[in-house]
Amino acid sequence: MNTHDKIILLVEDNPDDEALTLRALRKNNILNDVVVARDGVEALDYLFGTGAYSDRNIDIQPQVVLLDLKLPKLDGLEVLKRIRSDPRTQLQPVVILTTSSEDRDILSSYQLGANSFIRKPVDFQQFMEAVRQLGLYWLVVNTPPPTSGRN
């Protein structure tokens, strides 16, 4: 299986952070398709094939969802809750990628079933390194749940 076929869903409302994350992925030679959802509703539309994504084949789901917490409309924790409560997406790997490191954010994320919590550092070089490691881990090292198990 080619890792390039694997989709990354980046849920991020800040265009600067979006550009920087895409740059960090590219610089680390992570050349997968990155779908960007700019708020919580868009993210759920993509995952469940609703709204703007009603034509999408939802048998193909992202290898990993990189989910910001502070989002317009539906926030990240709400998105995570919906992902975990739907049998079609309950096993979907979700990595929280956010600015905050407040205890309650970390705690709520794990309580709601996040697979990982990564704080975006201010220092871009550290951010690059974080993106490199998470790309390597979730796209190469980690084995995702089988498609059949998601139904």
Place this chain on the structure above:
Amino acid sequence: MSPSDIAARIQKLIEAKQAVFETQHRAKDGSVWPVEVSTVYMPVSGGRFFSFIRDISERKRVEDKLRASEASLKEAQRLAQIGSWELDLIQNQLVWSDEVFRIFEIDPARFAASYEGFLDAVHPDDRAMVNATYTESVNNHSAYNMVHRLLMADGAIKYVRERGKTLYQSNMPVLSIGTVQDITEAKLIEDELLLYRNHLESMVKRRTAELEAVNQELEAFAYSVSHDLRAPLRGIDGFSQALLEDYQDKLDNTGRDYLNRVRASSQRMGDLIDELLKLSRITRAMLKRSRINLSDLALLVLRQLQEAAPEHHVETVVQTGLQVTGDGGLLKVALENLLSNAWKYSAKQACPRLEFGSFEQDGETIYFVSDNGVGFDMQYADKLFGAFQRLHHREQFEGNGIGLATVKRIIHRHGGRIWAESELDKKTTFYFTVPNEDPESGNP
């Protein structure tokens, strides 16, 4: 008695033919004692009195004693505002002591004691309860103790405590006895106290609510800082880096230097925000108290400092067995700051020396961290513990001016004090206390 009085009495006796009376008898030795005279007049031999004279001094004494005891009982009842009563259940006769009349404000000359008179004085709202309590006590063979109100004729309200019990003969109630105590004054004081206490409680509640609101605001503020303030910095840093990488051929050294300065500044601001958040977290965090060995904590921190700078040789002295009650996590942060400061500021000495220990003064244990580093000018000692206050230039010693503010806050949250003394280039000592009893209950 005058001779004419005596003649008059004798005349009366002759007419009555017999009499019993008490009088005084004077003996030949002059002593006087009470006697009872029973006399009968016999019209024989020109009239004779046959008299029996009985010494009644013993009876008199007992009677006097009884009267005195009754008087003192009355006085005691009046003083204690306790009246007593007896209800003869066979004869249906109620007897009140004077004090009961006084408490019920009933004139004993006009009204006799009666259960109806009693119930009339009881506050209408309490009558059913009083009646039920008494009836129940009689039926259950148990004593009772109750407080109820009296409604006086002038509308005033009195509070009385009633205690009573009933005596039985072959299971038949024959006599109820009891006391009634006027507790109006005590009750009013109690009510007043209750009022104060409620007022105090509501004040505490209000202040607590205010405090909670402030805390919540602080929490929201910190949350927002944590999320929103750092994101733009990442933009500044990230795009500066992008410029450096993608446009390096268009930048000369000065241009690259400027961009590096932009990056350094944004990273520094990111660090400051993180430190501030840490400081505010210390204020907001719940204290988790347990027995903590400060000596072990200090040794652990020193080991970590040594591992981080293995080339650095510092003579360290740590007093063993120093125990306090406190939050282990926070106390470690405090020791980390104090010891790393001592480590940092003594680094440039020829023979750096660092000590952690304690001593007793005025009945309290004072802990200290001292070093032989550069120290500080005592004239700036008050600035030491303020956030973002630095006494040295950053080029000389790294730091952000938050460490000691953090230590101070941790020590204060434990109810302790912290202060420092320094002699430039000789010895600098930070002192602190961690009292075992702490005013703070655990929640900030």
